[in-house]
Amino acid sequence: MNIKNILIAGDYESYFKNYLTELKHYNLNFKLIDNISRDDLKWADVYVGFEPSQLLQPSDVNWVHTFNAGINNYLTLEGWEESNALLTRTISDFGQKMSEYCLSYILADLQNHKQLEAQQKEKIWDKQAPQALKDQTVTIFGTGQTGQTIAKIYSALGMIVYGISNSGLNKPYFQKVEKLEKSKGLIQSSNYIISTLPFTDKTKNLFNQSLFDTLNQAYFINVGRGQVVDLEALKLALDNDNVRHAILDVFEIEPLPTNSDLWHRKDVTITPHISALTDIDEAVTCFYQTLKRIENNESLQNQVDFERGY
Incomplete structure (x- = not known):
């Protein structure tokens, strides 16, 4: 050249x-x-x-x-x-940055931060034991460099880490990798779902109602691209408790329009595309x-x- x-x-x-x-x-x-x-x-x-x-x-x-x-x-x-x-x-080091971003919310969830904040406001002394990372299962959509870095860090912390990819080929640091069409069992057993997927013709609205229906009160985190999530399907999944909370760092339209009802949902956390600046x-x-x-x-x-x- x-x-x-x-x-x-x-x-x-x-x-x-x-x-x-x-x-x-x-x-x-x-x-x-x-x-x-x-x-x-x-x-x-x-x-x-x-x-x-x-x-x-x-x-x-x-x-x-x-x-x-x-x-x-x-x-x-x-x-x-x-x-x-x-x-x-x-x-x-996008994988390192994204892993820390996601881990901050996972730990806050396991350590009951929201409940403890609410108890402090009401001056309530009520002990509830935090859950351990080693008892959690996370499934990462996307097993490329970013997904592998996240898997490496989380597996070192004792978490069970599964991966979903186009090929379904095994990758380092994942206990198991499956194609989406064979992943129902992995997804149903997961406490946390993380999407690192890029936006392609194949990934557009990949997280649709059919996929969300598979989740079992999972925590959903999207740090990939907003276009991979059907937001209407996500709202329905939140309403039905297939998803108990969603952490959304990316959206199809950014900034997220001020008239979006996502801003007002207590079961949604919105961040302005900062997971891996x-x-x-x-x-x-x-x-x-x-x-x-x-x-x-x-x-x-x-x-x-x-x-x-x-």
């Missing part, structure tokens, strides 16, 4: 300072996304940024790298197959490491597979 001119969409020059010496053989152009012109895109061999310029076409460049882990905003561009342009995404320093490092691997003709772990959608 011929790489000489690199267009970075955004005022990120200060974040590249640690790599400017290594990148001295390249021409770097840092430009606010709204100021990017067709001439800039014709000049560039590489486009880098959190989101595509409205003028960007895959045929403009040889390689696009997104600072995000998700790539849905780039997949809306037409012409990827015709251009043969490379698309890569940022991979970082992309750190710009990590994103720049990932870009640089990807560039070096391309230079050395090495395989890329973060190359997007357009057929799979991630």
Whole structure:
């Protein structure tokens, strides 16, 4: 791949300072996304940024790298197959971050935080023993790098960890991995369900009424993509006690509209897509490491597979 001119969409020059010496053989152009012109895109061999310029076409460049882990905003561009342009995404410690996010809510649930807060307000001294992590079963939808990191941490804490994936192939740190169509027994036995799934044609509304009906008063946590959950089906599952509480960090429309009735439900916890925020320093490092691997003709772990959608 011929790489000489690199267009970075955004005022990120200060974040590249640690790599400017290594990148001295390249021409770097840092430009606010709204100021990017067709001439800039014709000049560039590489486009880098959190989101595509409205003028960007895959045929403009040889390689696009997104600072995000998700790539849905780039997949809306037409012409990827015709251009043969490379698309890569940022991979970082998202699994570590998501595992801590989810664990904070799991522990709060097991340690009866809400009940204890209510008792304090009423000056009630009533002991109820917390439940132990080692007695809990969690099923993680998505057994890729993120899911495996979560499974590694939770299994080390003594939890029984199951996985659901397209292939159903066993992966490290999971006691068992199944395809969705064979997973009814795993799901029914789970205390906690965590979705790390990306948004693809196969995962859209995967959490529908049929799937939620399988749950047995489970705690549901979504840190993947909002589009994988049918919210109306989730509300019904909450009403029917198939789901006893939902932690939702991602939504199809963000920010979540103020007129959504989810804001008012006591059995729903809403967070503003913060379970695994992309750190710009990590994103720049990932870009640089990807560039070096391309230079050395090495395989890329973060190359997007357009057929799979991630």
